[in-house]
Amino acid sequence: MSTDGSETVTREPATQVQERSMNGRSGWAGLGLSLAVVLVLGPGGIAGGVLLVTAFTGPGLAGGVVLIVISGLLVLGGLVTLFGLTAVAPGQARVVSLFGRYTGTIRTTGLRWVNPFSRRRKISTRIRNHETATVKVNDADGNPIEIAAVVVWQVRDTARAVYEVDSFVEFVGTQAETAVRHIATSYPYDNHGDAVLSLRDNAAEITGRLSEEITARVAPAGVGIIESRITRLAYAPEIAHAMLRRQQAGAVVAARQRIVEGAVGMVELALARLEAQDVVTLDDERKATMISNLLVVLCSEQSTQPVVNTGSLYH
Helix, strand or coil: CEEECCEEECCCCCCCCCCCECCCEEHHHHHHHHHHHHHHHCCCCHHHHHHHHHHHHCCCHHHHHHHHHHHHHHHHHHHHHHCCEEEECCCEEEEEEECCEEEEEECCCEEEECCCCCEEEEEECCCEEEECCCEEEECCCCCEEEEEEEEEEEECCHHHHHHCCCCHHHHHHHHHHHHHHHHHHHCCCCCCCCCCCCCCCCHHHHHHHHHHHHHHHHHHHCEEEEEEEEEEEEECHHHHHHHHHHHHHHHHHHHHHHHHHHHHHHHHHHHHHHHHCCCCCCCHHHHHHHHHHHHHHHHCCCCCCCCCCCCCCCC
């Protein structure tokens, strides 16, 4: 992690190993050859029985023993060859190494054959989900919030997943939770009417940046992020009630503001229509009284009761 100005940039460490393809040979040919050698040259096979009889009944005992040794070695080689068979199912791969040296990755499905002395590690290349635990952090305004997210990921480079980190599954989980904490502390829960990104009001932008940060963090393990979503976002219980009252107060103020704006427009329209149609001529004092009465009627939360004035405005 290095700081450039006010932004934190995640730098990927130098790559030590990268995946390279290794198809191997068809396992069916190796299986057939191994079984043929074992069944034919083995003690129960035709050739093996003939060699045993020749070795103990023939005139050349030494030559028979040599033939038995050769056939035994061939049978042993056939048995060892069987250990080179590797079945690769869809959605899986085999990372092959020989005496500690990475030789390649088999992604071709079916029965394959590789060097019997090589080590083959099974790696799932299926799409996986990881849901982070609900963590309590402080947002950019210092308010405690609870947040959790789900990350959809997949192994892209099997060699890096095996050799670059100890456990790529635990690595993804740790880095996902770290990214969620960092995103939660970088933005406020609510923008309170300001033109800034917030966790609650800008979910699409926030999840996009969350995916970018997790992608950068898990890249050394050869993992690709398909999608990430925030599954839980709420104020911590100790301030939830106070924040709810604040949100309700803001909603009430916004509603009253809309009501007043609408009432003022209706009063302006009423005065303009009266003047345009020359219904009545009002001086400034009568206009003020009319505006006051209309605003009370239009902005009041309760029903108003009409009052009949039997006199005039001045008596």
